[in-house]
Amino acid sequence: MSAVLARAHCDGADRLVTADEPLAGLQLRCGGELPGTIAIPALFELVRKSRNFGLKLARTIRANDGNEQVTAWIEVDPAENGDCSISILSWQSASLPPEDIAAVAAHRAAIDRTVAELSARLDAGQRLLAVESQAADLTELTAVMRGGIGQPWTDFVSIEGNSHRQPLHWRLLDGAAVRLRGSDRNWRVSLLPQEVPGSEPIGFELCLVAETPLATPEPAPAVPGGDSVMPSNGPGLVGRDIAPVLRQPIARIIANAETIRTRLAGPLAEEYSQYAADIAAAGQHLLSLVEDLADLEVVESEDFNTAPDRIDLADVARRAAGILAVRAQERGITLDAPKHGEHLHAIAEFRRVLQVLLNLVGNAIRYSPDNSQVWIRLEGEGARARVIVADQGPGLSVEQQAKVFEKFERLGRSDESGSGLGLYISRRLARAMSGDLTIDSAPGQGARFILDVPADLLASAPTTAKQDDDQQPGSSQD
Template identity: 65%
Template sequence: MTGSGITMAQAMSDAEDRLLCADEPIAGLQRRCGGDLPGTIAVPELLELVRKARRYGFKLARAIAAHDGDEAITAWIEVQPRPDGEPGCEIVLRNWRAAPLPAEDEAEAQARRTAIDHHVAELSARLDAGQRLLAVTCESAELASLATAMEAGLGHVWTDFLPLADTTHHQPLHWRLLDGARVAIEGSARDWRVALIPQGHPGFDPAGFELLLLSDAPASAIAAQPAPARDPDLDQRLVGQDLAPILRQPIARIIANAETIRTRLAGPLNDAYAEYAGEIANAGKLLLDLLDDLSDLEVVESAHFHTAPDRIDLADVARQAAGILGVRAREKAIRIEAPQPDETLPAIAEFRRVLQILLNLVGNAIRYAPEGSRIWVRLEGAGDRARVIVADQGPGLSEAEQAMVFEKFERLGRSGDGGSGLGLYISRSLARAMGGDLTVESAKGHGARFILDVPADRAD
């Protein structure tokens, strides 16, 4: 090989960007990054550099970064097409520097793992402080019967439906002993585990939990199960019945992989590539949100749609919505003032639908309110009506905007915020289906008050 400067090591690649031979320390790094020799180049930035040199047909040189599990590596690499005319490239290592990997903040690492788990979970549930089921969400056909059983058993401890695979102990167990536990699911060939995410303020006992059901084996790797019988009343629900179940899992995997790359869990990465991965993850999240909105739109516009009213406590639902979105609010230094623990407001409505509406209202307030502001979630009884009011310190709405804000696909001229313009339309449709309504009071520059109105429970 030719060139100026000290040559520390040399290597050779072929037309398929496989490393044919290499001196140390290139050979060792190749193996520690999971590659073989010969084998496809396992160091991402080196592979990209070799591909470009081979494709463009001229010499390239730059610093690359990698890590082998113990050390962070930076190296100066020169790559040029082989001078003998054979396909492939010559690789020259000019400089090599290794340093111990910095200690990772455990809280940040756990937050990243939790974010990834959210995207690949195939079933999620809300639990109270006693680990009893409050609500269940499932998009997996494989888990449909389990989800149905759990929904029928609201108020029961979740382990009644997900027996622990690695222990003979029974509830009550401390939640930390159950986080990450293996569970058995009848009829599934996959291995499953649960993640328990405490809800509430750090330093205090959890006010509840979010349960995620996860499998490291993708659904596509499992033999196809017979399609469940279709509900003839749902034949027109193309998105919710047909597209969403097919698209949700692969999109979730794309998001999880992109987040792994973006957060550098797989190793050091150039900032530009990390930003690209972040854009991929955000685009995937928008697709999932759009699927959810379109599925809900089909539901509320169906001629057969109805709610399942029950006696609920609006104060409890409001506190849960505030707790679920507390982390997102803290990221913007926004304080959510939820109803106090001793407040109560009985109502007749469907718990799951009221929670869905309040999550949308509080989520919108967080999205548009300025950093460091406040959001108030207040209760109000008015005769035979029970109300929850979500107020913010955002930019507010003009009279013309208030007239349009509940229309389908209406985004009031906003762009780039990721919204579909369906959330408030769906929320108002749900409120009216429960015999209530959703309205807004606002003035430009003075925030907004969204008012959810449902029938009061006057049994007492």
């Protein structure tokens, strides 16, 4: 049995907690920290495999730190709690030729792609093309960024210690510390250029890497007149196994199609640019369908519930309008949301109310005529608090109103927009929050979708805006 040259230990989050030399030095020279996430790609992969298989694995790994090429024989022994013991049985190093230094950047890029909790594709001007994230504390930011496709990514983050006009040159932003909306964690920027020899980058991959771990969620606060409730429903087959596997490749299809459509990869005939636009649109539809199916699985589970809290419906409505503002502007549609200073306090789950309002406002934009208006109004009455979304669409008949909340109901539409699940899921969410979602409409007179939830009777009296009598509601049919 070979003598152990050095030992190391990593936890279940792939963080190298302790390490003897020479591994400790290599970890630091590869851009990592001690303790910190394993920064040596080959070792990171070996640890992951050992933990996933639950087996002790031993093999040769190769790594370089920009100056030396290291070849080492490593044994990884996983424990039941996810920790892994690492033993180094041999270690050889040799100086790298100058041309191999570029491999260091590739290794660091591989690490950042692996550990990034938000990824985005950017064009040459650092404008957003596609965004993907599964981090719980980045849900709202991801939705906002997706609603701001075409804007510089720097519009959505706070760059610490930098008040210069953004975006700066990408080399100045690479490695910058940032704060993200909705997250208490510290984050680092990694900008990976798509380069063509002899020219400036034609696009970028943005990776946001957490410098601090995500805190364990605390129990939900007590609801006046009731007990604390935490969602006990976990993801099922779609949400646990299928959706996570599909999201990334679909997002890459969309991003690559957008790169082709916008001719970032080079000149392209107009008809092929249109083909790429069709691919991107179909990819967006497929991604939305995957998300809807995952949500459907959750809301139909027997133990589904929500985490009620004291929220301001006016604030949620303004956020929904802000997220969808760009989409509305593209068609000349005005979103009339509650003004700053308006409040309507309620007992509901912020994230679920935002999800419902994004569906209602998004549908109103989709089915309203160009250059029309969508209203988001507040209404408080006794123990109930309501948000009303109305537009100037074609309206729905009594028969259509009876079907609009049914699963997979698309009211005979033959286009590719919508899955027919949005309103079904939204009503299930509303009822899980002790509320309801209803419709008031007539053909040719638009429609008003009304989200009703319990009012927060312990908060101050609601301040709402009065809806003009001559306003025309619109229809939302997804």
